[in-house]
Amino acid sequence: MYQHVDQEGFVLPYATGKVVCVGRSYREHAAELNNPVPEQPLLFIKPATSLAPLDAPLVLPRELGPVHHEVEVALLVGRRLCKATAEQALDAVAGVGLALDLTLRALQDELKGKGQPWERAKAFDGSCPMSPFVAPDLLSPLQQLDFSLTVNGSNRQQGNTGLMMWSMGELLADISHSFTLMPGDIVLTGTPKGVAELQGGDELVLTLDNKFVFEAKVAN
Ligand code: ZN
Numbered sequence: 001m002y003q004h005v006d007q008e009g010f011v012l013p014y015a016t017g018k019v020v021c022v023g024r025s026y027r028e029h030a031a032e033l034n035n036p037v038p039e040q041p042l043l044f045i046k047p048a049t050s051l052a053p054l055d056a057p058l059v060l061p062r063e064l065g066p067v068h069h070e071v072e073v074a075l076l077v078g079r080r081l082c083k084a085t086a087e088q089a090l091d092a093v094a095g096v097g098l099a100l101d102l103t104l105r106a107l108q109d110e111l112k113g114k115g116q117p118w119e120r121a122k123a124f125d126g127s128c129p130m131s132p133f134v135a136p137d138l139l140s141p142l143q144q145l146d147f148s149l150t151v152n153g154s155n156r157q158q159g160n161t162g163l164m165m166w167s168m169g170e171l172l173a174d175i176s177h178s179f180t181l182m183p184g185d186i187v188l189t190g191t192p193k194g195v196a197e198l199q200g201g202d203e204l205v206l207t208l209d210n211k212f213v214f215e216a217k218v219a220n
Contacts, residue, residue: 014184025190070191086169095133159192
């Protein structure tokens with residue numbers, strides 16, 4: 001079962017809640033999927049049942065179509081945020097980690113084409129493998145974080161949060177005007193370019209701030 005943990009494996013005192021995801025917050029990823037760049041953050045939600053520990057074998061619904069990885073910086077919310085300012089929102093960040101926003105890409109394209117919501121492609125059980133969370137004061141400033149994903153030793157995605165179209169504070173504040181964020185909720189802040197399909201047996205290495213390294217493996 002999934003629980004929020006810190007980088008030393010200690011369980012953090014926050015319930016598991018919803019995961020609010022931001023789409024197209026990096027220009028080059030919007031371009032690679034031929035999507036327009038939104039004027040306001042594009043949001044969707046994964047339920048708590050989408051969370052899975054990153055270090056357990058990742059079980060993917062590959063029978064439903066290709067499953068793509070999207071590596072994203074994840075923020076753990078430590079305090080209730082409702083209609084917050086960017087400053088209040090930043091103060092409420094209790095931890096920073098890396099998540100995979102797993103996506104059934106062909107199904108998402110089909111749903112997009114029909115103008116339907118993306119949940120069947122984005123919110124399935126296990127669709128949000130989540131790393132441990134690192135306290136923000138152990139990291140570079142939130143808008144200067146390098147992060148990357150390698151699959152079987154080759155570099156797939158490389159990002160820096162300085163390239164986001166909105167700052168972390170702006171994103172959290174904007175979200176909190178649509179949905180109250182509760183302690184234990186997570187915000188996924190969007191993926192840089194390089195999304196691609198995962199295969200059974202793939203070995204993943206996720207790196208945060210050139211300091212914290214998290215490993216994962218896709219189940220066969
Ligand atoms: Zn994403």
